[in-house]
Amino acid sequence: MDYDRPLQAENMIEIGIAMHRPSEPKGVIFYNPGGTDAGIVLAWQIALDQTKIFEGLLDHDLLFMDVRGTYSSNPLNVSLDLFQTLFGPYPTTPNEYTVFQEASAIVVQSWIDLSSPPGIIAHVSTREVVNDYEMVRKALGYAKINFLGASYGSFRAQQYAFNFPDQVGHFVLDAVTPHALSLSESALDSIAASNRALERADAYCQSDVQCPFHTQERGSLIKAFHTLVRIAENVSSLESVGVRQTVSAALLEGPSGLPDFLAISLGLHDALSGNFSFFESSTSLTVADVVAMPLECSDQSESGLTFESFNLSLAEGLRHDTSGIGMAFAWQIQLWCSAWPYSFSEKTPLLVQKSMLLVTSDFDDGSPTEWTTFGWRQAPKSGLVVRHGDGHVSFNLADAPSNNLTKSFLRTGILPSTSDDFSVTVYPPGGVREPISDPYQVPFRV
The missing domain is CATH 3.40.50.1820 (Alpha/Beta hydrolase fold, catalytic domain)
Known part of the structure; x- marks a missing residue:
């Protein structure tokens, strides 16, 4: 071991x-x-x-x-109820960052306590x-x-x-x-990829008559997504995160292994008409969904990370965010692993x-x-x-x-x-x- x-x-x-x-x-x-x-x-x-x-x-x-x-x-294990506390908007103040670190420490301890053999994490x-x-x-x-x-x-x-x-x-x-790759470099690349992915969804709508935005001008799907994000933000920041996470996941991979452009376009169109089923159909979280966290903490944690350095990376990334998705796994893993107690690989x-x-x-x-x-x-x-x-x-x-x-x-x-x-x-x-x-x-x- x-x-x-x-x-x-x-x-x-x-x-x-x-x-x-x-x-x-x-x-x-x-x-x-x-x-x-x-x-x-x-x-x-x-x-x-x-x-x-x-x-x-x-x-x-x-x-x-x-x-x-x-x-x-020797599969790792964790309390999913505790892990759920790590989902939410990115911290924007030192106090919110500290709250994330405290939640991270509790989740890491859950991995330690529930995994076997002792010490494998x-x-x-x-x-x-x-x-x-x-x-x-x-x-x-x-x-x-x-x-x-x-x-x-x-x-x-x-x-x-x-x-x-x-x-x-x-x-x-x-x-x-x-x-x-540093946190900032990784995040900037992820933002650029999200920008391109949403443009691909919009380009799909220009080429496929099944898309409900097909008869509208170029950029109509992107505008629809931005509108829905604003509506969600008026409800809560957590609701906005959910909308962006759902679209981001569909842009990554659908049932065919390719991005599910049609489902995204239909889901956005329906949501703007009051039908939010596309954004409410996510399956329950399982340990298999999150078991990579300790592996990635060991590989991807970054020494000397503070709220100030995290916030600088976040601000620079969002400055280049034209898609409005505004999410990068590099930021997420640094928050999830902010209380990682073990050694990790230098970059x-x-x-x-x-x-x-x-x-x-x-x-x-x-x-x-x-x-x-x-x-x-x-x-x-x-x-x-x-x-x-x-x-x-x-x-x-x-x-x-x-x-x-x-x-x-x-x-x-x-x-x-x-x-x-x-x-x-x-x-x-x-x-x-x-x-x-x-x-x-x-x-x-x-």
Whole structure:
């Protein structure tokens, strides 16, 4: 459990693993589908039973592994009633910031008290997780591993490549969460991504007759959202947060894996007519929804954070907020983790001198495309694939035009040739990325 101590009976945890093993495997692919959004059973079903996203790679060993602290891997636990106290508007005064810290301390103590074995919460960071990967590699006898890291899985993939370069095979980082971004940098990128995502929803309305704003001028959906936020603010700041959170979640991912633009447009139109069902249909919070908090606290906390530094970041971010969503996970995680009592990783760049493939989509509202560009600069021998479209994580979309490039690299380790068309642009190592596509110019396709 604690890699700073000898491995022995009282210092071990269980890690859940599932594998696909062909009769004559041509290699191994470790698959980390994200932060903690899919346990091994769900990942297995998604990958092999539903979307068939691994077609063409089934001659490899495919290994799905729980991140420690989740699902079957000594899962963390917390009081959801206590966790609910962390939801609300961002603090605007030193006193409100102190209240958040006090609530954070109570929630962290709940994680400590309810999780098993005792002390595991202090050992769930990426530092430990990549050592788990290395232990599994050794136990199964692989000389090198190939790795598909999606979303927060890319954060762990880069850490593994940095720590264990001799064991790196073919690594794909899809929808990159990079190392070394500060709170302010991360938040600004998230605000820019939200701006683009809402413009994409508006562009959808211009192109699809099903949208109730289709006959109105460009920007009509954005205006409708701003109107609804103002109405909600007149009720309460908490109501306004709920409206913005609902739209933000729908812009991230809908049932198809892509943003649910039609549901957003219909929901906004109905709400302005008095029907708020779209904003009242959220499901109840579960521990699985929030179990990433301790993992992210260990990785993303920032030393020396005060109300003044937080408020400066907030003010700068909101100054660039044209969407009106005004939310960034970087701010949220810093508040949730403001009373984190354990050590955390310093925000240090990880220069990886291996040939990897980084993949992003222009309008990803979960991992802003700027994050992938930032990570690409820390991997000077790596190629970059930019998919011109929507959705968080390309590989989970069965028909994404970038997937053939991803699969080819996982099989061969050969970077794709430089190219540029309406669906995908490929950059060579050391290239210069062109400006992000205009949200109103990119066609609506996977």
